[in-house]
Amino acid sequence: MIRLAAIWEAFRVATASLRANKLRTALTLMGIVVGVSAVIAVVTIIDGLNQTVAQTFSSQGSTVFTISKNPQIIKSREEFVKFNRRKDVTHEDAEAITRLCTACWRVGIAANAIETVKYANQKAENVRIRGIDPLTMFEIDGRTIDVGRIWTESEGASGREICVIGPDMLKNLFSEAPADKAVGQEIRIDGRPYLVLGVLEPLGSILGFSRDNVVYIPYSTYQKAYGGRRSLVAFIQVPSAEQLEAAEDQVRTIMRNRRHSSGDGDDEGFALETQDVFLNLYGSATSNIYIVTVLVSGVSLIVGAIVVMNIMLVSVTERTKEIGIRKAVGARRKDILTQFLIEAVTVTALGGVIGVGTGFGLAYVISALIGFPLLISAASAALGVGISSLAGILSGMWPAWRAARLDPIEALRAE
Amino acid sequence: MSEATLTISPVENEIKPRTEVNGHDPSMLISMRNIWKTYQMGTESVHALHGVSFDIPRGEYIAIIGPSGSGKSTLMNLIGCLDTPTQGQYWLNGKNVSEMDDDELARIRNQEVGFVFQTFNLLARATALHNVELPLIYGGVSASQRHEMAKQALKAVDLSDRITHKPNELSGGQRQRVAIARALVNHPSILLADEPTGALDSHTSMEIMDLFERLHSEGNTIIVVTHEHDIAARAHRVVSIRDGLIEKDERIR
Numbered sequence: 001m002i003r004l005a006a007i008w009e010a011f012r013v014a015t016a017s018l019r020a021n022k023l024r025t026a027l028t029l030m031g032i033v034v035g036v037s038a039v040i041a042v043v044t045i046i047d048g049l050n051q052t053v054a055q056t057f058s059s060q061g062s063t064v065f066t067i068s069k070n071p072q073i074i075k076s077r078e079e080f081v082k083f084n085r086r087k088d089v090t091h092e093d094a095e096a097i098t099r100l101c102t103a104c105w106r107v108g109i110a111a112n113a114i115e116t117v118k119y120a121n122q123k124a125e126n127v128r129i130r131g132i133d134p135l136t137m138f139e140i141d142g143r144t145i146d147v148g149r150i151w152t153e154s155e156g157a158s159g160r161e162i163c164v165i166g167p168d169m170l171k172n173l174f175s176e177a178p179a180d181k182a183v184g185q186e187i188r189i190d191g192r193p194y195l196v197l198g199v200l201e202p203l204g205s206i207l208g209f210s211r212d213n214v215v216y217i218p219y220s221t222y223q224k225a226y227g228g229r230r231s232l233v234a235f236i237q238v239p240s241a242e243q244l245e246a247a248e249d250q251v252r253t254i255m256r257n258r259r260h261s262s263g264d265g266d267d268e269g270f271a272l273e274t275q276d277v278f279l280n281l282y283g284s285a286t287s288n289i290y291i292v293t294v295l296v297s298g299v300s301l302i303v304g305a306i307v308v309m310n311i312m313l314v315s316v317t318e319r320t321k322e323i324g325i326r327k328a329v330g331a332r333r334k335d336i337l338t339q340f341l342i343e344a345v346t347v348t349a350l351g352g353v354i355g356v357g358t359g360f361g362l363a364y365v366i367s368a369l370i371g372f373p374l375l376i377s378a379a380s381a382a383l384g385v386g387i388s389s390l391a392g393i394l395s396g397m398w399p400a401w402r403a404a405r406l407d408p409i410e411a412l413r414a415e
Numbered sequence: 416m417s418e419a420t421l422t423i424s425p426v427e428n429e430i431k432p433r434t435e436v437n438g439h440d441p442s443m444l445i446s447m448r449n450i451w452k453t454y455q456m457g458t459e460s461v462h463a464l465h466g467v468s469f470d471i472p473r474g475e476y477i478a479i480i481g482p483s484g485s486g487k488s489t490l491m492n493l494i495g496c497l498d499t500p501t502q503g504q505y506w507l508n509g510k511n512v513s514e515m516d517d518d519e520l521a522r523i524r525n526q527e528v529g530f531v532f533q534t535f536n537l538l539a540r541a542t543a544l545h546n547v548e549l550p551l552i553y554g555g556v557s558a559s560q561r562h563e564m565a566k567q568a569l570k571a572v573d574l575s576d577r578i579t580h581k582p583n584e585l586s587g588g589q590r591q592r593v594a595i596a597r598a599l600v601n602h603p604s605i606l607l608a609d610e611p612t613g614a615l616d617s618h619t620s621m622e623i624m625d626l627f628e629r630l631h632s633e634g635n636t637i638i639v640v641t642h643e644h645d646i647a648a649r650a651h652r653v654v655s656i657r658d659g660l661i662e663k664d665e666r667i668r
Contacts, residue, residue, distance in 0.1 A: 020540065
């Protein structure tokens with residue numbers, strides 16, 4: 001049994017000797033602080049990014065899934081070849097889904113092109129031109145109008161050159177003019193003039209990619225400009241997440257019938273995806289960052305632990321006399337062992353606490369620069385202090401054991 | 416399992432009946448029988464003690480005297496349970512300590528032995544009170560009781576007004592009195608002093624020796640190890656050590 005009084009004594013002695021050697025303590029702490037703060041900063045930043053990404057995707061949400069020719073992520077050349085042999089997803093496919101899928105709520109189609117957009121002598125490059133049909137596609141995309149109006153159904157069917165612009169266009173084409181100044185103007189996309197009917201509310205950006213650098217046009221217009229034989233993406237929305245699975249099953253059956261595929265083994269001929277695909281990809285990317293960081297900071301913690309061990313060995317040598325006195329008045333081996341272990345753990349735990357603090361500080365600065373919320377988690381703080389304490393036990397073990405085994409007579413003789 | 420025998424006491428040189436149990440006298444506080452201590456110096460064996468036997472009854476004030484290299488330090492370490500004999504039996508307060516392991520010896524030191532060293536051996540960063548509390552901390556005494564006992568012990572050595580002082584704020588005599596308070600705080604069986612005045616001037620030395628006398632009159636068993644004859648002369652019995660053997664064992668008052 002180790003007596004509580006002896007532990008408290010050990011803690012008193014530890015803090016007193018740390019205070020007595022402030023510079024040495026600070027240097028000892030450094031390695032641990034660096035290791036822990038690296039872990040805390042990365043964990044906190046990734047947690048913050050995760051939340052941003054999750055929130056961003058949920059604006060379109062888990063009630064939407066898509067049918068497309070190619071999945072969003074193609075893993076190999078073979079897949080690329082295989083998917084290119086598939087039939088295009090067409091307007092007719094979307095109509096069939098609308099007609100046959102009872103669990104579906106809204107169905108829309110969309111196709112994208114990347115173009116340069118011009119107004120007067122200004123131009124914006126790499127703008128996403130999104131041809132959509134019907135108008136509910138705005139709602140499926142989570143878009144609302146800020147100023148002006150969206151086109152009517154008959155306008156949409158007419159194939160006229162009309163558009164609704166994302167707020168980035170104001171910045172890039174209209175010199176940050178107020179939105180109502182843009183409404184009624186004519187912009188040029190790929191040389192063709194389009195009348196601006198309205199401006200959308202901003203959705204912000206994901207990981208630096210703006211979602212407002214976009215121009216919406218009716219699908220009939222899109223077909224006229226870019227040709228009808230391009231594959232499009234069908235968007236299907238269900239009223240609530242619970243119906244998602246039922247709707248997916250129905251749509252899968254409808255599409256298999258239309259592609260004459262059985263679904264067991266051979267290629268289905270289409271890709272059915274939810275936003276989870278993105279989230280999964282993102283998740284695996286961040287988990288790799290996690291692993292690398294843990295390894296790197298693990299190395300730094302090991303170096304820190306070696307420094308602590310070194311200093312503890314010095315401390316044992318310096319305090320041989322003290323150990324002798326304690327042994328003479330009745331300290332047993334485990335009392336001395338505990339004393340030096342506690343001293344090592346006190347140093348590293350202190351390093352852990354400082355590391356958690358600087359880690360959060362670092363994460364705060366970085367999150368403020370990139371622009372995502374800072375999530376301070378108690379679990380990662382506990383982990384940081386816990387790991388550093390463990391490092392203290394491991395690095396203190398050998399010096400403490402040496403102290404505990406000192407012969408009291410020899411130790412008393414030391415100066 | 417006791418057998419009654421008649422032995423000649425070396426102290427009084429007279430025949431008196433004594434009871435030996437398992438080869439020692441249970442009425443004695445300290446009972447050493449044929450103690451050897453051998454050190455291995457390279458390939459050579461050096462005998463620091465050659466079969467030493469003696470008894471110390473409770474309440475005695477005894478000096479162990481001898482020149483350096485006589486084996487008196489070795490004997491002191493054995494009496495103080497800092498070390499164990501190579502051969503022989505040592506009973507302290509009825510316990511055979513000659514075969515104990517490190518932790519058992521630590522326990523005996525904590526409960527039975529109060530050390531007073533030549534160089535005081537106080538913890539430099541700790542207050543007088545904390546220094547005196549130290550044995551009680553390892554003895555598992557509760558904080559409040561510890562405090563009370565340490566204050567009492569400091570009062571017994573007339574240092575009640577110095578309890579928050581650190582060793583470097585105290586004079587040599589005061590430091591030694593703190594060390595004596597530490598030695599006494601646990602009410603040990605023996606107070607074992609190793610050259611207790613070796614680092615003190617003659618005036619302070621006398622004060623410390625007066626204190627020992629008082630503590631003896633209060634019933635403490637005191638063993639002083641020294642090479643100074645006038646310090647040894649304050650004791651009631653003097654054991655002289657030479658070349659690892661007891662040369663003389665005489666009662667002087």
